[in-house]
Amino acid sequence: PAACTAMAVATASLRAAWMAYGPPTGGALGIDGAAMLQDLVERSDLNGQSVTVLRWDGITARFAVALTSTGENIRVKAGSLRPLRSMSRPAWISFEGTLGPLPMDIVLAVAHWLSPRSVAIFASTGRSLRAVLWLRPDAGPLWEGFLLRGFGHFGLELAEKARPGALGPVLYCGARCLRHMFRESLQVVRGSVVEQSLDSEVVVCPVLPHLENVGVGAQGAVRRAGGPDLEAAINELEIPLENLSVTLVAGGSVAKRVALVVTQPPPDFLSVLQGGRRELVRGLLAFLDKLHARLFEVVRSAGYRSVAMPTLCTGGVGIPAHLVAIGSVLASYKDFREHPADPLRVRIACYERSQVPVFGAIRDEVLEHFFTPNSADSLIMESLFGLQDAAAGEQ
Numbered sequence: 001p002a003a004c005t006a007m008a009v010a011t012a013s014l015r016a017a018w019m020a021y022g023p024p025t026g027g028a029l030g031i032d033g034a035a036m037l038q039d040l041v042e043r044s045d046l047n048g049q050s051v052t053v054l055r056w057d058g059i060t061a062r063f064a065v066a067l068t069s070t071g072e073n074i075r076v077k078a079g080s081l082r083p084l085r086s087m088s089r090p091a092w093i094s095f096e097g098t099l100g101p102l103p104m105d106i107v108l109a110v111a112h113w114l115s116p117r118s119v120a121i122f123a124s125t126g127r128s129l130r131a132v133l134w135l136r137p138d139a140g141p142l143w144e145g146f147l148l149r150g151f152g153h154f155g156l157e158l159a160e161k162a163r164p165g166a167l168g169p170v171l172y173c174g175a176r177c178l179r180h181m182f183r184e185s186l187q188v189v190r191g192s193v194v195e196q197s198l199d200s201e202v203v204v205c206p207v208l209p210h211l212e213n214v215g216v217g218a219q220g221a222v223r224r225a226g227g228p229d230l231e232a233a234i235n236e237l238e239i240p241l242e243n244l245s246v247t248l249v250a251g252g253s254v255a256k257r258v259a260l261v262v263t264q265p266p267p268d269f270l271s272v273l274q275g276g277r278r279e280l281v282r283g284l285l286a287f288l289d290k291l292h293a294r295l296f297e298v299v300r301s302a303g304y305r306s307v308a309m310p311t312l313c314t315g316g317v318g319i320p321a322h323l324v325a326i327g328s329v330l331a332s333y334k335d336f337r338e339h340p341a342d343p344l345r346v347r348i349a350c351y352e353r354s355q356v357p358v359f360g361a362i363r364d365e366v367l368e369h370f371f372t373p374n375s376a377d378s379l380i381m382e383s384l385f386g387l388q389d390a391a392a393g394e395q
Contacts, residue, residue: 013184017056019177021063021341024165026173027083029053034084035065037076046074050084058305058342079165107132108142116146116172140168147172155371162340178340179370185343186332188350188359193218194225194254196349197308202248202299203255204309206263206316209240218310218351226252234260243267244291246298257304261295263313284319288312288327296335296344306345311355321352325359326380333366337373 018029029035033053037046051065054073062075111119111133119142123133133139144167147156159166159175166174189196197203205222211234213223223230230252241247243266251258265287291312299307312328313319332346350356362380369376 014053014055016177016180016184018053018063019173020162020181021056021061021078021174022163022170023078023081024163024167024170025079026166026170029083035081036084037065037080038082039080040076043074051081053081058339059303061341078163108138111142112145116143116150119146120169134169137168143168143172147175151175151371154373158337158340158371175371179367181340181343182333182336182370183367185336185345186329186363187345187347188356188363189347190353190356191349192221192351193308193310193349194221196347197255198347200306200308200345200347201256201304202259202302202307203251203257204259204261204295204307204312206310206312207241207260208264209243209262211237211239211241211260217315222254222258225254226258227254228252230254230258233258244294246295248298248302255308257302259295259299259307259309261291261312263291263317265317281323284323285327288319288324289331292328292331293334296331296346300335300339300344305342306347308347308349310349310351311359314355321355321358322362325355325362329359329362329366330377330380333373333376 014033015029015031022029035051035053037049037051040047046067050068052068054064054066057064057075060075062077063081064073064075065081066073107129111122114122119133123130133142144156147159151159155175156171158178159171162178163171163174193203203222204218205226206217206219213219215224223234229250233249233252237247237249237260241260241262243262243264245260245262247260248257249260295307295309299305309328311321311324314321314324328346328348332344336343348359350359365380366376369379
């Protein structure tokens with residue numbers, strides 16, 4: 001059962017990636033991932049050969065596929081793939097068909113007042129309706145209108161950024177799947193960061209500027225798991241490390257790389273502590289945003305796309321978990337918005353059980369307002385200050 005579940009999850013993930021980043025012309029990918037190569041230039045000898053689509057590779061902006069004939073794995077652009085069981089532009093879409101008593105322009109006008117789901121159902125009832133409502137160029141404005149109505153201008157821009165050249169229903173479906181891709185890319189799990197590192201390329205280790213190892217918390221766990229090789233890499237560094245710095249070193253036994261993140265607030269942060277409650281919270285969130293954004297930037301620049309991290313700054317630094325949740329989740333969300341076709345896979349390991357629902361709630365809030373980032377930020381901040389004001393009133 002576990003193997004079947006894992007296979008089902010992998011299949012769903014691949015199909016979501018296909019919908020989000022697939023060919024601009026569309027075409028549904030079957031559960032077996034079967035497709036045919038086309039329009040290859042450098043390896044034109046492979047055109048017409050069947051392949052199995054394996055996964056989306058965001059770094060190269062290509063799909064990894066396996067040739068059916070030889071098993072060779074290659075990476076190809078989305079436009080060079082056509083699902084075997086899909087005709088993205090069948091010949092009959094240019095035929096004039098019957099739409100009952102209504103001309104095509106009236107059908108499209110009526111469709112603007114329906115839901116996308118209703119239009120999709122109507123399009124499945126016959127070739128004529130499918131051609132008018134789905135496949136012909138005239139349907140493009142209809143679906144872009146649905147996209148704007150449902151996801152706003154930000155959703156349209158994000159979908160176009162993730163799937164350049166896509167139009168109409170293909171662009172709309174791609175936009176819907178981007179939220180799913182972000183949900184998959186940001187995981188909140190229970191346990192230590194070492195236990196939850198799994199296949200992550202980078203494991204995060206919080207440190208002090210002088211790299212003292214007191215052997216406790218996430219730092220102690222990561223350095224023990226990394227073994228002598230990790231310690232040797234750490235000993236080669238010049239200290240002290242800069243505040244808010246992120247340094248990648250050989251990960252020894254724990255991962256390809258360990259990211260040493262200096263979580264100690266900078267000296268000028270003391271001025272924030274002397275302000276009012278709201279100023280303090282905003283200062284902490286700005287610090288956390290900068291810390292996590294720097295982490296993701298360094299990991300991405302080094303060519304890695306998966307990172308396992310503890311709940312930074314909740315231990316020795318003592319920042320409340322709900323603030324760390326806001327800082328880490330929003331930083332991940334911003335990174336996804338900047339790179340929708342090349343997402344980082346971030347796994348946040350909550351050592352304390354009570355932290356899981358806190359981080360999960362912030363993640364769910366962002367997902368609910370995925371296409372309205374300003375609303376997500378505002379609602380989180382309003383709820384945060386509302387809770388604090390209520391607590392202050394009780395005191």
